[in-house]
Amino acid sequence: MTSRSAALSRLIGRAAWGLGALVATPVLPDDYVALVNPLQARDVLRARVLAKMAEGVGVATLVLRPSRSWTTHRPGQYLRIGVDIAGVRHWRAYSVTSPPGARELTITVKAKGDGLVSTHLVERARPGDVIMLDLATGDFVLPETLPDKLLFLTAGSGITPVMAMLRAYRFGDVVVLHSARSADDVIFGDELRSAAAEGQLVLLERHTDAQGRLDPTELDDLVPDWRERETYACGPAELLAGLEAHFEAAGVADRLHVERFQTEAAAVGEGGTARFVRSGVEVETDGATTLLQAGEDAGVLLKSGCRMGICFSCVTKLTAGSVRDLRTGETTTVHDEPIHIQTCVSASAGACQLDA
Amino acid sequence: MTQTLATTEQTTTDGSTPTTWQGHALTDAVTTAKLTHEQVEQIGARLDEIRAEVIATRGESDARYIRGVIRAQRWLEASSRVVLLFSKNKVAFVVGTAGLSVAKILENMEIGHNVLHGQWDWMRDPKIHSTTWEWDAVTPAEQWKHSHNETHHTYTNVVGRDNDLGYGIMRVDNAQPWSLKLLGQPFFNLVNATFFEYGIAAYDLELFDNLKKGEDRTPEQRETFRRNAAAVGRKLARQMGKDYLVHPLLSGPNALHTAAANAIANVVRNLWTHSVIICGHFPDGVEVFEKTSIEGETKAQWYLRQMLGSANITGSKFMHLMSGNLSHQIEHHLFPDLPSNRYAEIAPKVKALFEEYGLRYVSGPLPVQVAQAWGKVFRLSLPDREPGRSRWSIIGEAVGQALRGRPTERVAVAAS
Numbered sequence: 185m186t187s188r189s190a191a192l193s194r195l196i197g198r199a200a201w202g203l204g205a206l207v208a209t210p211v212l213p214d215d216y217v218a219l220v221n222p223l224q225a226r227d228v229l230r231a232r233v234l235a236k237m238a239e240g241v242g243v244a245t246l247v248l249r250p251s252r253s254w255t256t257h258r259p260g261q262y263l264r265i266g267v268d269i270a271g272v273r274h275w276r277a278y279s280v281t282s283p284p285g286a287r288e289l290t291i292t293v294k295a296k297g298d299g300l301v302s303t304h305l306v307e308r309a310r311p312g313d314v315i316m317l318d319l320a321t322g323d324f325v326l327p328e329t330l331p332d333k334l335l336f337l338t339a340g341s342g343i344t345p346v347m348a349m350l351r352a353y354r355f356g357d358v359v360v361l362h363s364a365r366s367a368d369d370v371i372f373g374d375e376l377r378s379a380a381a382e383g384q385l386v387l388l389e390r391h392t393d394a395q396g397r398l399d400p401t402e403l404d405d406l407v408p409d410w411r412e413r414e415t416y417a418c419g420p421a422e423l424l425a426g427l428e429a430h431f432e433a434a435g436v437a438d439r440l441h442v443e444r445f446q447t448e449a450a451a452v453g454e455g456g457t458a459r460f461v462r463s464g465v466e467v468e469t470d471g472a473t474t475l476l477q478a479g480e481d482a483g484v485l486l487k488s489g490c491r492m493g494i495c496f497s498c499v500t501k502l503t504a505g506s507v508r509d510l511r512t513g514e515t516t517t518v519h520d521e522p523i524h525i526q527t528c529v530s531a532s533a534g535a536c537q538l539d540a
Numbered sequence: 541m542t543q544t545l546a547t548t549e550q551t552t553t554d555g556s557t558p559t560t561w562q563g564h565a566l567t568d569a570v571t572t573a574k575l576t577h578e579q580v581e582q583i584g585a586r587l588d589e590i591r592a593e594v595i596a597t598r599g600e601s602d603a604r605y606i607r608g609v610i611r612a613q614r615w616l617e618a619s620s621r622v623v624l625l626f627s628k629n630k631v632a633f634v635v636g637t638a639g640l641s642v643a644k645i646l647e648n649m650e651i652g653h654n655v656l657h658g659q660w661d662w663m664r665d666p667k668i669h670s671t672t673w674e675w676d677a678v679t680p681a682e683q684w685k686h687s688h689n690e691t692h693h694t695y696t697n698v699v700g701r702d703n704d705l706g707y708g709i710m711r712v713d714n715a716q717p718w719s720l721k722l723l724g725q726p727f728f729n730l731v732n733a734t735f736f737e738y739g740i741a742a743y744d745l746e747l748f749d750n751l752k753k754g755e756d757r758t759p760e761q762r763e764t765f766r767r768n769a770a771a772v773g774r775k776l777a778r779q780m781g782k783d784y785l786v787h788p789l790l791s792g793p794n795a796l797h798t799a800a801a802n803a804i805a806n807v808v809r810n811l812w813t814h815s816v817i818i819c820g821h822f823p824d825g826v827e828v829f830e831k832t833s834i835e836g837e838t839k840a841q842w843y844l845r846q847m848l849g850s851a852n853i854t855g856s857k858f859m860h861l862m863s864g865n866l867s868h869q870i871e872h873h874l875f876p877d878l879p880s881n882r883y884a885e886i887a888p889k890v891k892a893l894f895e896e897y898g899l900r901y902v903s904g905p906l907p908v909q910v911a912q913a914w915g916k917v918f919r920l921s922l923p924d925r926e927p928g929r930s931r932w933s934i935i936g937e938a939v940g941q942a943l944r945g946r947p948t949e950r951v952a953v954a955a956s
Contacts, residue, residue: 206786207621209778210674211614215667219614228667271603273664489690492839494876496658496670497690511588512595524661524671 222314226253229317231265233309234288242295243341243371244306245281247288250317256284257320259348260416260443264520265291266316269304273316275521276301277445279345280320283352292371294341324418324443331414332356335407337427339363339398339419343371345443346418350376350385359407363390363398363419398423400430411436418443452506452515453534460484460540461503469532474510475500476527479540486527486540493529500527505536573844573899583847583897584840590889591875594882603663605881609650609861610668617643621787627797637801641808642862647676648813649864654880656685661877678779679741680771687744693876697821697849700831704821707732707743711920713828718923720938725921726914733818736810741772812862815910816853820869822913823851825902846873847894851902852887853909860884870901 204213214225222230231248239245257263257280266275282290295306309315324345334355336346343362350360360380364370370389380387388406390398403410411434417427424442431440454471460479469478476498479486489497493511506517507530515533516523522539573580620639626632652675654660660668674681687703695701699713706712710729711722732739742748750757750765757765783802788795827848834845853859853867860867868883871890878886894901904912923934 203786206778206781207790209782210676210775216614216618219611219618268600268603268663268665270599271601271663272599489686490694492694492842494693495685495689496661496877497685499658499661499671512592514595521664523664524669526658 223249223251225251229254229319230314231289231317233311233313233315235311236309239292239371240368240373242306243292244295244309245290245292246305246309247290248315248317249288254317255319257289257348258325259283259352260325260345261320261322261348262324262345263291263320264318266318266521267301267304267309267313269300273521274301275316275318275519277520279348279443281344281347281351283348292341292344292347294371322443324416324441326353326416330355333409333413334358335410335413335415336360336362337415337417337419339423341371342418342420342443342445343376344418346416347372347375349416350379355385358384359386359388359413361388361390361398361406363392363423365393366391400426403430411439413439414441415439416441416443418445452517454508456505456532456535458532459535459537460486461537462540471508471531471533472510473531474528475507475525475530475532475536475538478532479527479538484540488528491528493526496526498527499524501525501539503537503539506533507531507536508533573848573897575844575897579897580844581838581840583893584838584843586893587840587843587874587890590886591878594875594878594886598662598879598882602879602881603660606651606655606660606663606668606879609646613643613646613651617647624787624798624801625791625794627791627794627801633797633801637804637808640801640805641812644676644805644809645812645862648809649816649866650861650880651675651864652677652681653864653866656681657689657876659877659879676779677740678737678772678776679744680768680775683744683768683771684740689876693873695834696846696873697826697828698831698834698845699828701834703743705828707739709748710917712822712916714920714924716920718920718934720935720942722921723935726918729914729917733811733814734807736814737806741776745769745772815906816863816866818913819853819906819909820850820866822916823902823904823909824912824916825900826851843874846870847899849873851904851909853906854903855906857884859906867906870903 201213207213208216212227214227218225218228223232229251231250231254233246234249235247237245237247260279262277262279264275264277266273268274278291278293280289281292282288293302293305295303322345326349330353334357336349336358338346338360339362346360350358360376362370362376367373367389369391370376376385376387379385392398407413415427415431417424417440421444424444427440428437428442431437455469455473457466458469458475458478459466460482463479463484465479465482465484467478467482469475476486476488476491480488487498487500489495491498501522502516502518502525503522504518506515507525508515509526510529510531516525516530527538527540575583616639620636620643623632623639624636627636652673655668655673656670656675658670661670663669666672670685677684692702692704697705699705699716709732710725711718745765745768750761753761783806784799787802788799791798829845829849834842837845847870850869850873852870853863855863855867865880865883866872868880868887871878871883871887872880874890875883875886891901922931923938925931926934
């Protein structure tokens with residue numbers, strides 16, 4: 185297509201969309217498009233679960249077909265997905281495990297014991313389910329020019345972003361040092377082992393139930409030339425902290441690139457520090473004072489109405505931490521996505537942070 | 541137009557209740573109900589339990605319900621509008637107009653009203669959330685939420701605080717003073733019902749109050765009004781543009797018929813919503829309260845005021861759906877934030893509580909409730925009978941005064 189006809193078709197598209205907005209107001213044309221096919225609507229990213237494959241005990245790979253407005257990802261990036269559990273939407277981040285370019289993408293999820301979303305995805309998600317999606321993000325990615333010598337240092341589900349890289353690129357000299365409780369617990373175990381057998385990579389498996397956790401000082405024995413390798417590490421916080429200290433001590437800190445999985449929010453408690461981010465105010469609260477009261481007492485301008493939990497005029501975004509509903513005692517904790525709360529009936533439950 | 545309430549408000553500078561308002565029904569809920577304070581607190585605790593039971597079981601099936609209603613409404617609206625593209629055809633005109641009327645009613649009542657109450661905020665779906673929803677009405681959601689959720693639901697049936705009582709233009713209780721202009725009350729009520737969405741917009745905007753006060757307003761009040769009026773203007777343009785310009789133009793030679801069909805659907809929706817709403821707080825047996833009566837009110841006393849100040853409509857499941865479950869007005873006023881699909885289930889428990897404490901659970905079929913409400917509108921448009929004087933002589937005197945060009949002096953009404 186010539187550039188002029190491309191511009192013309194864009195113009196026609198925009199005009200049609202503008203007309204659609206006039207026709208559909210007060211909702212969006214996309215709200216009607218979504219009635220027919222949720223993946224065709226462009227205002228919100230969604231994905232349909234096409235298939236679910238078991239990857240071992242408590243681990244499953246979900247094949248997702250994203251909305252047509254999905255762009256792409258770089259190997260190593262993660263995306264946030266939103267699923268409705270008992271009617272309530274929950275968001276969590278997962279690494280994309282498929283190479284870019286395909287129409288489908290995959291995520292691989294390990295069901296954590298108390299993980300609401302991971303358990304739901306592994307045990308209850310079904311082909312045909314439509315879930316919410318966000319664009320891929322994260323800077324745990326390889327540079328344009330691939331390093332000559334690489335070391336991937338992973339543990340548990342930390343293998344997932346690395347798997348996207350291993351599937352996307354052909355490396356010259358790459359070592360994968362992966363920790364898991366046992367041989368059966370190695371996510372993508374078969375694929376990694378056959379890639380190793382074909383000589384595409386050197387695979388060092390660490391089975392922590394039998395051999396104990398990896399100590400960074402063991403690197404000299406396991407990967408003698410580790411100082412010369414660009415190292416990409418992903419796993420539990422203590423492993424990453426140990427590696428950072430070790431690389432720092434060896435003077436090669438710039439060779440280490442780490443990906444931290446989201447840590448859990450601060451412990452849920454009674455009262456705590458309430459931060460009103462936009463006002464730049466921080467107050468200590470007890471577990472019985474509402475956030476509305478605490479904020480107002482500290483001079484924060486907050487929306488308010490009935491002050492008894494019925495009118496929803498005070499609804500404000502909780503961006504981090506936990507709050508307790510003083511009427512029911514129920515706590516609400518932010519994991520990934522801000523949650524709207526009623527400040528007039530909520531108290532801080534441990535530290536909390538409000539967009540106000 | 542702006543008789544009774546606003547005028548009376550203006551005459552008091554200290555914010556106290558004007559003496560002309562004192563009357564038989566204007567009292568606090570506890571006195572009206574003849575209950576001890578302990579009993580009222582017991583009722584409050586029982587209602588809290590009912591609420592907690594619903595919250596504990598709120599989940600996937602509720603989410604499925606509201607999404608299902610929204611989906612059905614959108615299919616109905618879209619297909620009705622497609623049918624109306626051929627509105628010159630008589631069958632298409634009737635079917636399309638009927639479908640669009642129902643769609644507009646569902647959109648305003650079971651969906652819009654309830655989403656804007658925050659009944660579905662717990663799902664954390666930004667598409668179905670009180671902070672993001674906009675509805676098919678002239679009044680912008682933001683302004684309606686303020687006047688409805690914040691004012692009407694907090695100060696329900698408190699004369700001078702709850703402007704939903706007669707929308708500030710009607711006499712809704714014998715204790716309110718009568719004036720000659722009120723003879724037109726039934727007519728104004730009919731006009732308001734027919735163009736209800738515009739009435740609501742003017743009301744949310746506090747249009748008449750702002751026009752009357754004019755220069756007396758503070759700069760902030762003026763700025764707020766200017767901003768809100770601009771928002772109403774934009775909303776009005778979109779709403780009018782859709783129903784009377786864009787869809788008619790899309791129907792080509794059927795344009796005039798389509799515009800007419802859309803106008804009919806809007807009026808049908810207006811009349812229906814007005815009827816449902818007038819049944820909520822107007823029928824016989826519903827109490828209104830004095831402004832000073834809610835000072836220091838506890839949550840339980842607030843509950844009691846909602847119980848005495850609301851009335852239900854009995855009917856089929858379809859009627860409940862079309863009323864946005866405002867047919868369960870009592871339950872809605874007790875728990876405005878519970879999902880509307882759960883009101884029917886808690887209604888028997890609430891009713892049992894009324895009976896246990898000897899309170900009147902006002903309820904009746906739609907035609908009866910509408911007739912009662914309209915009866916009240918007519919009755920209160922006339923002055924109350926006074927000892928030794930007929931209504932007609934009071935009206936006659938008022939007419940005489942008006943003809944002689946006296947200032948709008950109000951005829952004093954002695955409450956019996």
